[in-house]
Amino acid sequence: KQEVTQIPAALSVPEGENLVLNCSFTDSAIYNLQWFRQDPGKGLTSLLLIQSSQREQTSGRLNASLDKSSGRSTLYIAASQPGDSATYLCAVIIGGNKLVFGAGTILRVKS
Amino acid sequence: GAGVSQSPSNKVTEKGKDVELRCDPISGHTALYWYRQSLGQGLEFLIYFQGNSAPDKSGLPSDRFSAERTGGSVSTLTIQRTQQEDSAVYLCASSLTGVFTDTQYFGPGTRLTVL
Numbered sequence: 001k002q003e004v005t006q007i008p009a010a011l012s013v014p015e016g017e018n019l020v021l022n023c024s025f026t027d028s029a030i031y032n033l034q035w036f037r038q039d040p041g042k043g044l045t046s047l048l049l050i051q052s053s054q055r056e057q058t059s060g061r062l063n064a065s066l067d068k069s070s071g072r073s074t075l076y077i078a079a080s081q082p083g084d085s086a087t088y089l090c091a092v093i094i095g096g097n098k099l100v101f102g103a104g105t106i107l108r109v110k111s
Numbered sequence: 112g113a114g115v116s117q118s119p120s121n122k123v124t125e126k127g128k129d130v131e132l133r134c135d136p137i138s139g140h141t142a143l144y145w146y147r148q149s150l151g152q153g154l155e156f157l158i159y160f161q162g163n164s165a166p167d168k169s170g171l172p173s174d175r176f177s178a179e180r181t182g183g184s185v186s187t188l189t190i191q192r193t194q195q196e197d198s199a200v201y202l203c204a205s206s207l208t209g210v211f212t213d214t215q216y217f218g219p220g221t222r223l224t225v226l
Contacts, residue, residue, distance in 0.1 A: 043218050043219040099156060102153075
């Protein structure tokens with residue numbers, strides 16, 4: 001059974017700091033990996049999707065990497081801002097198009 | 112265009128009652144997914160529709176849960192004889208074709224509270 005783990009569970013940083021969120025998965029037979037953010041009381045917003053054949057994806061201040069063989073992904077956020085405060089979720093797509101989610105990292109960026 | 116919408120946004124019900132949750136996917140999206148987010152379990156897959164068919168229902172927790180999709184668009188998730196452990200946020204998502212390369216776009220969710 002695929003399990004997704006995210007570390008740390010919570011993170012508090014001062015504004016402007018660069019930070020890394022970690023995601024690991026137990027079964028490397030994934031189709032892709034997706035990073036989402038979730039704001040309180042709201043749905044999920046897709047940030048980046050990395051296909052299994054890719055190593056990384058970038059969007060603005062966000063960069064996500066994927067090492068499928070070791071079962072790891074990282075989300076790098078550059079020059080963090082208070083507006084980045086949210087819960088960040090990592091999910092992998094396995095057979096049947098279902099997303100398997102990690103428990104998330106709660107990020108707080110202090111101004 | 113509009114994103115995925117869900118209704119109601121909040122639902123409070125008494126134990127034993129039936130509830131219906133609605134999802135309107137992004138227009139033109141053929142794939143639709145239901146997930147559940149609860150405190151103890153995190154975010155879990157429930158069911159996946161391709162058109163009006165559900166090729167994967169493996170996440171439905173019991174036979175009290177059912178879902179249908181009509182016209183390749185709107186979907187309804189029905190929970191019969193609700194229990195307190197059904198309390199959660201129910202999220203719906205859609206994607207363009209259902210191919211694994213597609214991004215899934217999520218609605219705001221329905222928060223269900225069973226008293």
